[in-house]
Amino acid sequence: MKTMTVDELTREFDDCADKEERLTLILELGDELEPLGDEHKVEVNRVRGCTSNVWMIPEVSAAAPGKLRFRADSDSQIVRGLIAILLSLVNERTPEEIAALDLEGVFNRLELARYISRSRSNGLSSMVQRVRDIAQHCQSAS
């Protein structure tokens, strides 16, 4: 999956004419997400607080040691799209960079809350929390 800058993401969303196109965009982003193998879809990797199943695993970046790379998957196609957005923002960054990211600010700019239901927003918050917890854990461990 390609990494996108906030500006690129915002532009893609701004280019959508209506809710329908935004949903299609979210689904297309999800299509590019690399699926997790079944061996990773286990309880320990499950993100609690999502109404659909979400599994997330952190890895150290192969390209740049010290940077993190998350992989995640869901049984919901819309959630896969949200995961793709989140991961494009946090992947290939150091724990410190992740901690400093204003992810909620980006989601606000994309006006995600207008296009996804509240329970989905809550699920997204749970994923963000998981990413931050892992980043913080890496910071305190290093």
Add this chain to the structure above:
Amino acid sequence: MNHAAPPLDPVKLREDFPILSVRVGADPARGDEGVPLVYLDNAATTQRPRSVIQSLVNVYEQSYSNVHRGAHWLSGLSTAGYNAAREKVQEFVNAAHFEEIIFTRGTTEAINLVARSWGDRFCQAGDEIVLTELEHHANLVPWQQLAERVGVKLRTIPIDDRCQLDLEQFDKLLSPRTKLVSFTATSNVTGTITPVVEIIARARRVGAVTLVDAAQSAPHLPTDVRAWGADFVALSGHKMLGPSGIGALYGRRELLASMPPFLGGGGMIDRVWADHFTPGDLPYRFEAGTPAIAPAVGLGAAIDYLNYVGLDAIHAHEQLLTARAHELLADIPGVKIWGPPLEHKAGIVGFTLDGVHPNDIAEVLDQDGIAVRAGHHCAMPLHQRLGVEFTVRASFYFYNTLAEVEQFAKTVAHAQRLFRKR
């Protein structure tokens, strides 16, 4: 129920429900007018007519005080209103006696009351409680808790491939050990209408007590505790136009009289000394603490409105909507409806779409202003039996129109096309 009731006019009745005119996603700051609400989540909770909302306002503006206790005029007025609501529930379920109606917070509390009070007093290790595969957690977990406390064994009437109870298997489960048969009158997932009278008759043959979970049936079909021969019947106000936080338990008088209080506190006692108490009379013995006074009055107003529309007409209209939904959904590739044939079914359409997460379907429907529920609907064992984790559920009421059902089906078809290629 098959005799022809005069058709009701949903468009006219909708005018009594202010919330049905809200626009979903409206955002005036952006000039977004939103879309009309299509409310198809009635099995979770119905909406309220103006008369019910107004009844709450009237209580608080004109007659509110605590009940039973005060010697003053206002308390007398409040008590009269509260008990008038109880009489309405009594009449609605055709109970013989006023004191057979206990106000509870809803069906869940009503069933817990029976499990705690009757269950702890009368059940012991080796006794059996028969439930069904259709049950909501509210009629399952309290019995599992009772099993943990006293060691009763739970048995389950299975469903067949058409989501109907297998009564032959039921007969095999019944024995002198059967202490209670507790079952739903209408499934909240499949919409299955169960043969209440038949189940109770068979249960009584072995001397079992019966409890009917009428949460999903009371808003749509007549409740007749005497014709049913039921010992306990539980219902919820919020599913039948009433306020949330109020419901009722019907209990046969002799049984209730033999049961110890559920919750202890004010209002439920006769006398209290430093080290013991004597319980008060029925029905107050089971209503400890200040009750939900205004919501009870609201439930009475809801019953008035249901009587005005007529349950026969309501059921006939819902049959019409459900038949249309089935017809339209059947045309959509990959849709599977989980439920019995139409003639055994209430206005609940539980379905899945091949390869698409139920949450995703609900999300697309939501964007179109259509409120449905996706999930396990508090019936996880039933979903395990069906072999699916979640279902989407559209549930209708008398204020829904054929046009809304058609819009719903059209959006499901759209969702199918949207997700299909992935």
